[in-house]
Amino acid sequence: MVMSTKKMGREGAASGDTVGDSPIARLCVKHGLKMTGQRRVIARVLSEAEDHPDVEELYRRASELDSRISVATVYRTVRLLEEKGILERRDFGGGRARYEASENGHHYHLIDIDSGNVIEFENDELVGLLAKIAAELGFDLMSHRAELFGRRTAPEKKKDAAPEDGNRSSPTGRA
Amino acid sequence: MVMSTKKMGREGAASGDTVGDSPIARLCVKHGLKMTGQRRVIARVLSEAEDHPDVEELYRRASELDSRISVATVYRTVRLLEEKGILERRDFGGGRARYEASENGHHYHLIDIDSGNVIEFENDELVGLLAKIAAELGFDLMSHRAELFGRRTAPEKKKDAAPEDGNRSSPTGRA
DNA sequence: TTAGGTGCAAACCTTTTGCTCTATT
DNA sequence: AATAGAGCAAAAGGTTTGCACCTAA
Numbered sequence: 212m213v214m215s216t217k218k219m220g221r222e223g224a225a226s227g228d229t230v231g232d233s234p235i236a237r238l239c240v241k242h243g244l245k246m247t248g249q250r251r252v253i254a255r256v257l258s259e260a261e262d263h264p265d266v267e268e269l270y271r272r273a274s275e276l277d278s279r280i281s282v283a284t285v286y287r288t289v290r291l292l293e294e295k296g297i298l299e300r301r302d303f304g305g306g307r308a309r310y311e312a313s314e315n316g317h318h319y320h321l322i323d324i325d326s327g328n329v330i331e332f333e334n335d336e337l338v339g340l341l342a343k344i345a346a347e348l349g350f351d352l353m354s355h356r357a358e359l360f361g362r363r364t365a366p367e368k369k370k371d372a373a374p375e376d377g378n379r380s381s382p383t384g385r386a
Numbered sequence: 387m388v389m390s391t392k393k394m395g396r397e398g399a400a401s402g403d404t405v406g407d408s409p410i411a412r413l414c415v416k417h418g419l420k421m422t423g424q425r426r427v428i429a430r431v432l433s434e435a436e437d438h439p440d441v442e443e444l445y446r447r448a449s450e451l452d453s454r455i456s457v458a459t460v461y462r463t464v465r466l467l468e469e470k471g472i473l474e475r476r477d478f479g480g481g482r483a484r485y486e487a488s489e490n491g492h493h494y495h496l497i498d499i500d501s502g503n504v505i506e507f508e509n510d511e512l513v514g515l516l517a518k519i520a521a522e523l524g525f526d527l528m529s530h531r532a533e534l535f536g537r538r539t540a541p542e543k544k545k546d547a548a549p550e551d552g553n554r555s556s557p558t559g560r561a
Numbered sequence: 562t563t564a565g566g567t568g569c570a571a572a573c574c575t576t577t578t579g580c581t582c583t584a585t586t
Numbered sequence: 587a588a589t590a591g592a593g594c595a596a597a598a599g600g601t602t603t604g605c606a607c608c609t610a611a
Binding site for chain 1: 477496498499505507509511512515516519520521523524525526527528529530531532533534535536537538539
């Protein structure tokens, strides 16, 4: 099985015309969205994200690039992009929705239910099995999704690894 | 009086003894939980549920059986049972968590992308593989979900299962 | 008896929204 | 100029919790 960290989104300039736009910003343009400065920044943050940031985290990252952005805008933008199919919303538990660019390629998620960490992986055997199952049911598999929720196996006593995300688990300790 | 893992719809006495308890109530006992009247009722509602009720709905159903139950208790109970692994929380979007007995057997969804029909299926091989994958990553698999999106293979015309729920599942729900 | 459960209502969190002002097209 | 977007803050749900009172074991 291949574990991946996730694709990089290299970036260009932050403002101005379309040439320097991030991949996601370009998608926005393609979808006919009005490109405000805020949207460009948020799009850039999303393009550069290698994890599954929640809104709060997106807001923090966006604010570093442009402090004139409000959370409400992040919420609105993220919602808009999801409707356009540019973003995908995920819920790994913890109460907040997390976002990921649709263009990030196919992979699966294993969520550590204690820490909230998300591990991405690919697995050909899984793909094969799912395709086989679909075939047995009379279907051609077009796409699929699988999410595993697990807890670290006992013996190993690794110290808390750095979260792959900026997201900590739920405020109430709930996974 | 040993019951199978399938659900049973009837209930006996509401007081102390275990004989009339619902399958889930018995699981609670097995887990060493103190069995209050409220918990018995909620357990029964859960055992009888064939859908994925949210807390509000559970509360409504439980209230019909015993009006002395509060929403807070439903929330607390449902959370407790989830931690015990007796219940599984699902999120089909829409903002509220929905619950389902773990004993209902893990099923997966295959969505016909042309018709929107949802076919449920079980597959032990898949469970095994997912558990194996989790193990390889150093985790014990606690729960998981998998959704397949497919298109009917040319000639075959299989009868498809009824949608399992009135709940529309969101593309990015969680398990 | 006593640790733990329950009700009620207030508190909490995340997400949405009304309104006014601003910026993109 | 017209229209969609942004900010701010208040509102809106869903879920949790403090506290005093009960209850199963």
